[in-house]
Amino acid sequence: MLTADRVIALSIVGLSVYFMLHALALPIGWEGSTGGPGGGAFPFWLSLVMALCAGGILLRSVQAPRENSEAPFFDPDTVRAVAAVAVALAVTIALIPLAGAYVAIILFLIWYLRVFGRHSWTLTLILTASTPVFLFLFFEVTLKILLPKGWTEPLFLPLYATFF
Amino acid sequence: MEMLSLLADGFATSLSPLNLAIVILGVTAGLFIGAMPGLGSVNGVAIVLPLTFIVPPSSAIILLAAIYYGAMYGGAVSSVLLGIPGASTAVATTFDGRPMAQRGKAGLALIAAAVASFVGGTISVVLFTIFAVPLADLALAFGPAEEFALVLLAFTTFVGLGGDDILKTIIMICLGLVLSTVGLDLISGQPRLIFGDLPGFYSGISFLVLAIGVYGVGEVLHTIETSKSAPQVTPAKLTFREFGDGLRQMNRLWKTMSVGSFLGFFVGMLPAAGATPASLMAYGIAKTTSKRPETFGTGNIEGVAAPETANNAASTGSLLPMLTLGIPGSPTTALLLGGMVMWGLMPGPMLFIEQPDFVWGLISSLYTANFAAVAINIALIPLFVWALRMPFTVLCAMVLVLCIVGGFAPSQKMHDVWLIAGFGVAGYLLRKADYPLAPLVLALVLGPLMEKSFRQTLIAEQGNLLAFVERPLSGTFIALAALFFVLPLLKHVRGKEKKQVVTPAE
Incomplete structure (x- = not known):
């Protein structure tokens, strides 16, 4: 301390x-x-x-x-968990301009829920699949705020054609 | 009487189908956010703010205020069911709420908390309505000198009353103020503090970036550290008989609840105090004035009622200086203020003149939010019991995703998302080292106003520094600020004197 x-x-x-x-x-x-x-x-x-x-x-x-x-400032048990999440967050943010927000967030959720949180594949997949859909409908379709797509931009062209 | 007609006009706004739906949505969201351990009103407002672009600005503020309101109700839920306060504001509710739950009276404790919150909310909203116009009228006479003095006074309350380490408090205030100067100089328009020549700093550091970083990412990191195992949820069953019983028991507690309401309202107005100390004080008063103080802490319903009236009253109280003077009374209202400025609704006395529809719509929405919150709170108790079983890892993952996307949305710059991550880690470390975060956020929000009013006054008065003390109102504020600043010093000196007296006797 x-x-x-x-x-x-x-x-x-x-x-x-x-x-x-x-x-x-x-x-x-x-x-x-x-x-x-x-x-x-x-x-x-x-x-x-x-x-x-x-x-x-x-x-x-x-x-x-x-x-x-x-008293120690860091509890050795928990500091590793905190550091892991901080690093995962940084990797996700770094990945957003390259691979796009959706890929980065899906990878982050799979890591967080399955690897870090040790949840079942069922829960992981339900949340990982529904979050990007919600984000797309909320931010892009409703608010017209485009999230970065990076390499995945071409994949979204048919979606743009449907919604805009 | 003019006030009542304005309020009636306000109800025409707040009872429109859109705003009514927004109040119900906001209160429900706030209830869940408040009930989740680790997430309080300030976290909820920070995370949800970017999502409110979906509705018009005035409705967005009503939504955020409803979340603030709901979170105050919700905090009691996890205090009772988990024994962990859902937010720091509900700490005092655990003292008697938890023992009640352990004795199988969780349902009764939740009803008491909801009814007490309703009473505290209602009394304080009435007080709010009465004080709003006179205070706004007073504030109309404010020039830049008074504005500066008032901001200074707000900061010194942290030094005098905050209770945190004084050096650390001053550091956080200064850090927030310095970060607020990043970007373009307010007077000359020259760029300043452009760190690393990054173009992202030209537009300054948004309060939202700091808030999402500190209260979103930082809070998640803190939660990861403090919650090693999933907590035990106490089941709460609710019958109509219990409901009636709860109402009958609460009917005897009018004195405690009115004391809590008035105390909460006035303590809540102070930037450094707010809902947490108000609820602890109300608990203390209820205990000392009780005929049977020994029953407190073992599951006395009065010990639930007192803090819950006070924390709800305090949340309304902290809205009063924010709306009328433009000085937030709590970190959450600082975020509301930042949001309003972002949407072009500059809080302060002019808002009452230029946007009466909005102001009275917001005030009347507090009445509807109060009714909605008490009804939804009691109706959804079974759902809370279920939702509190949600593992932290799911909640934290969702909050982090919302922080990333929500941080990107307003400015659409990755620069801000990186800043959020940086502020998150820094905020987590500073919090661990006992640096208070509330003055940091408040300073960033108020920084531009403070610098502008300071320099405007000096330009108008040809550099005469005495201008701040010569004007009666600003002089009074400065004197009060000086008093708050020396208060801890006096305490320190007196403490030392006492020690010196004690030492020879040993």
């Missing part, structure tokens, strides 16, 4: 510095002629406050560690 607290506080300091460097592109000081602060002032000074507070957390963790600081 203590290490994680420090790592997070340190990352926030890093993030603040990164924000401040970006904010420097615009004036961060007082603009005498127009009155009031420049365009970069708001993000710059707020990032500085953020960095100072994170620094305070770091300082505090050195000076007076909390009582529960011995």
Whole structure:
């Protein structure tokens, strides 16, 4: 917990510095002629406050560690499950522009329900088959929002012809 | 009297077949979302918001408000049947709701929760109706200086009353404000904070992206971690005799329920407080003023009634500053505010003048939502018992798919979907390290208003910083904000003094 607290506080300091460097592109000081602060002032000074507070957390963790600081931040049993889902989510999003939203989501659901959730093939197939149909009818047909198709675009041409 | 005629006009809007159907749909969806452990009103509104493009903007807001409302009712269901609060707002309901269920009175506890929610909802909606116009009239006098002072006041309530680590709270407020400045400078129009030169950042970071990330993806990751085994559902049978019995028992609890309603309404208006502390406070008051406080915690029906009136009243209370002042009273209303801005319905006093049909339609829909919620809640109890058996893995998979597609739909950019995944993981880690997420979301929603009003005031006053304290209203807000800010410091100093006094005696 203590290490994680420090790592997070340190990352926030890093993030603040990164924000401040970006904010420097615009004036961060007082603009005498127009009155009031420049365009970069708001993000710059707020990032500085953020960095100072994170620094305070770091300082505090050195000076007076909390009582529960011995408890591990990650439970080894569950962290693997969380990481697996996060990776699967990233793979799915990466796949959407290439293989299309429908293929990516079907693969994701099969992995999540069958492999990760250990559900029966019946439940997996019912949900995997009905979700894309719902998404197509809801987003594409009703809302006219086209989801990315990637390589699978040609397969949808007959569907477009039917619905639009 | 003018108010009543406006309200009557509002009912003409909210009782139209489309809006009535929307209220029923929203309340039902909200009930299920609230009943699912891990999903509360804020998650429901974040995930469903992109789907509301299907109806006109005013109906979309009515739908989201109905979900918010239904989720408050639904939270009690899993508190009673699983012993796990369906949302943090229903924590206090587990104290007596769970023991009641274990003694075979789950049905009675659910009826008590539904009736109490109805009473809390009704009293608070009436209070809402009474206060809305005067507050909006007051807000009409607000200039940019008052707007800035009010936003500042909203943030300082988190520092003074939030109860979280103060440094972490300030970090989250600043992070939200900085993220809100991404895109084009409000005054000069120059691009700023375009990370990695990605074109997606030119349009800024939408509140929806952050909300879906933190409350959708982040919440799922949190649920995966905390729910190792499927929980045990207590069966709840409901007979007409039990229903009548429940009503008779509730009839004796008017004092508790009115205290809970008023308390909830006013606590709910504060951005940092809201439904969870309100329900805990109402429980505490009911217990201390009870003739038999020792029965609390063992299945006293009063211990179910008190928090349930308060959390429903608080949800209505938090809508009041959002609609009249444009300052949300809770993370969920922050999302409603973001949605309204997205649809061109700028909340604040002008909304009451320019869009009275919408405003009064929304207010009157709270009355219909309340009736719909209590009826649907009691009628669907058997269905909840069944739905709560749904494994988390099915629920989580569906929520993640909705997060991906729902995150893509509004802007149709993969950039936003990646941001959602990033915010999800970051939000999960920050939450684990006890960083509060509500101020982050609120800051992102209010950031543009805060910066704009600050800079507008200074430009109008030729850079005179004293302008914020010289105007009476904004000066009062700033003074209050300063008070909230030093409140934890005072507590800290007093705590140290006490320690010093105690030490020599040891």
